[in-house]
Every structure is written in C-alpha cells, then in structure tokens.
Amino acid sequence: MLSVNKILVIVEPALDSQLALDKAIRLARQMGAELELLICDHSSYLEDGFYFDPPQAAILRQEHIQRNRQLLEDMAAVIRQQGFKVSVDALWGNPPYRQIIHKVLQSKPDLLVQSTRNHEKISRLLLSHQDWQLLRFCPCPVLLVKDKAWPEHPVFVVAVDPSHTNDKPAELDQLLTSAGKSLATATTGSIFLFHSCYQPPVSGVYALRADVEAYRAKTAELLVDYDIPQTRLHIDEREVMESLPALLKQVDASVLVMGAVSRSAIDRFLVGSTAEKLLDHVDQDVLVIKPGGFTDTVKKATLTNL
Numbered sequence: 061m062l063s064v065n066k067i068l069v070i071v072e073p074a075l076d077s078q079l080a081l082d083k084a085i086r087l088a089r090q091m092g093a094e095l096e097l098l099i100c101d102h103s104s105y106l107e108d109g110f111y112f113d114p115p116q117a118a119i120l121r122q123e124h125i126q127r128n129r130q131l132l133e134d135m136a137a138v139i140r141q142q143g144f145k146v147s148v149d150a151l152w153g154n155p156p157y158r159q160i161i162h163k164v165l166q167s168k169p170d171l172l173v174q175s176t177r178n179h180e181k182i183s184r185l186l187l188s189h190q191d192w193q194l195l196r197f198c199p200c201p202v203l204l205v206k207d208k209a210w211p212e213h214p215v216f217v218v219a220v221d222p223s224h225t226n227d228k229p230a231e232l233d234q235l236l237t238s239a240g241k242s243l244a245t246a247t248t249g250s251i252f253l254f255h256s257c258y259q260p261p262v263s264g265v266y267a268l269r270a271d272v273e274a275y276r277a278k279t280a281e282l283l284v285d286y287d288i289p290q291t292r293l294h295i296d297e298r299e300v301m302e303s304l305p306a307l308l309k310q311v312d313a314s315v316l317v318m319g320a321v322s323r324s325a326i327d328r329f330l331v332g333s334t335a336e337k338l339l340d341h342v343d344q345d346v347l348v349i350k351p352g353g354f355t356d357t358v359k360k361a362t363l364t365n366l
Contacts, residue, residue: 080205
C-alpha cells in the first residue's frame with residue numbers, strides 16, 4: 061500500500077481558499093503524516109536592474125521571502141494546535157517549479173499537493189506550465205487539486221492499463237491501484253478501476269471489437285490483491301476521451317489516479333498523449349504517479365535544462 065509519512069503542500073497566498081492545504085490536512089490526519097508548507101514564487105519587479113539596483117533588489121527579495129515565511133508560520137501555528145507536525149519554507153524561484161523540484165529532492169516528501177485553477181477566461185481548468193513541469197519532473201506523486209471540496213466519502217477512479225502498452229511498466233498498475241486504495245481507505249472513500257480497450261477502425265472504416273473478457277481476466281489479480289469487487293471494475297470499448305469522463309461523472313468521482321510513462325530517449329517522463337488531452341478537461345483532482353526508478357532519473361538530470 062502507498063505509505064505517506066510526509067506531505068509537501070504548495071501554498072499560494074493569492075488564492076482565497078486553500079483547498080490543497082485542506083485536503084493535505086485531511087490525508088495527514090488519517091495517514092499519520094507530517095506536513096511541510098511551501099511558498100515558492102517570483103516577481104520580475106524584484107529582479108536585479110528591473111526597478112532596483114542589485115543590492116537593493118536583493119534586500120527586497122529577502123524581505124519578500126521573509127513575509128511569505130511569516131505567513132506560513134502563522135498558518136502552521138494554527139495547524140499545530142490540532143496535533144500535526146508542521147514545518148515551513150519560503151523560496152524565490154524563477155521559474156518556481158525548478159525550485160520546487162529541488163525542494164522535493166531535498167525534503168523527500170511522499171506526496172506533493174498543489175492547487176490548479178482557471179488560467180484563462182475562455183478555458184475550464186487548464187493546467188498551467190508549472191503544473192505540467194511538475195507532472196513531468198517531480199519524482200514523488202503529485203496531487204493537483206482543482207476547485208471542488210471532497211465529500212465525506214470521496215470516490216477515487218484509477219486508470220489502469222492491463223495490456224501494458226506504450227512502454228508502461230507492468231508494476232505501474234500495482235502502484236496506481238495501491239495508491240488509490242490507500243487514499244480511499246484514509247478518507248473513508250471508495251475506489252473504481254477503469255480501462256478503455258478501444259480499438260481504432262481498420263483503415264478508418266470498421267472499428268475492431270475488443271475482447272472485454274480478456275481484459276477483465278488480466279485485471280483479476282489487481283482486484284484480488286486490493287480487495288476490489290468486480291462491480292468496481294469498468295472496462296469500456298469507447299475512446300477514453302469519451303468513456304473516462306463519463307465514468308467520472310457517473311460515480312461522482314473526486315480524484316482521478318493516473319500513471320506517467322517514459323517515451324523519449326532522454327529519460328523525460330510524460331503522461332501519455334491521451335492523458336495530456338484529458339487532464340485539462342476533467343473537473344476532478346488528478347493524482348499522477350510515476351513508475352519505480354524515476355527518482356534516480358531526476359537526480360541524474362540537469363535541472364537547468366528543465
């Protein structure tokens with residue numbers, strides 16, 4: 061099962077509500093985890109030579125960081141009164157995601173939680189550039205929190221791939237299901253498994269019929285290992301862009317759990333192309349987990365090239 065002993069939460073002072081922190085506290089309470097609150101931001105206004113000479117800009121940046129740190133300390137003091145162990149840190153980052161990844165490598169949390177929200181008036185809940193970079197490079201699981209509070213009994217939908225296509229390691233389905241089960245247990249929620257076995261048409265004319273029962277057989281071990289009833293397994297022959305959002309709506313899901321896969325020669329990990337299209341168009345929170353060995357890949361990478 062997924063062990064969560066430390067949760068790193070990205071706090072965004074400009075947000076009216078801190079749903080990411082609220083959900084992290086709920087998980088920490090049930091899983092016995094400690095919390096670390098982090099503000100990592102940047103303003104070109106305080107860069108050297110933008111409005112101020114370098115010595116003055118450096119002083120103003122330190123004052124800015126100290127104000128953020130004090131804000132976090134004030135928040136942490138309230139949370140500690142509830143019995144939690146809480147630490148704080150404030151960083152200056154340009155771009156912020158690079159410093160966040162350095163912080164993850166240093167602090168070694170089991171889960172990173174960050175809010176994501178509308179970034180354009182014409183969009184729904186488009187992921188920001190920072191969101192995508194964290195999904196690509198953060199070595200620990202990333203929970204992107206959108207604008208819906210969790211109910212008393214949230215539903216977690218885990219997208220699995222029993223055919224292990226697209227270079228996805230076979231053990232990734234185990235990691236995903238374990239994570240979904242652990243979080244569902246911690247929040248007194250429930251878990252569903254989902255797979256789209258859609259087969260594209262041959263020569264653009266006839267759609268192939270998938271062997272649904274064969275996919276069910278391949279998933280049977282997951283159901284047994286994590287005590288998930290057959291009724292919680294949904295295998296759909298429709299395209300994932302149609303079938304997965306439909307299931308999320310049908311079961312009133314709170315969190316979609318997905319895996320990231322490696323598809324490049326330089327060991328960059330990305331969510332699959334289908335997921336890239338999907339993540340911007342679901343209203344649920346998204347938990348992305350990478351296969352084993354990813355941390356070592358990040359440590360070897362030159363973060364200045366991110």
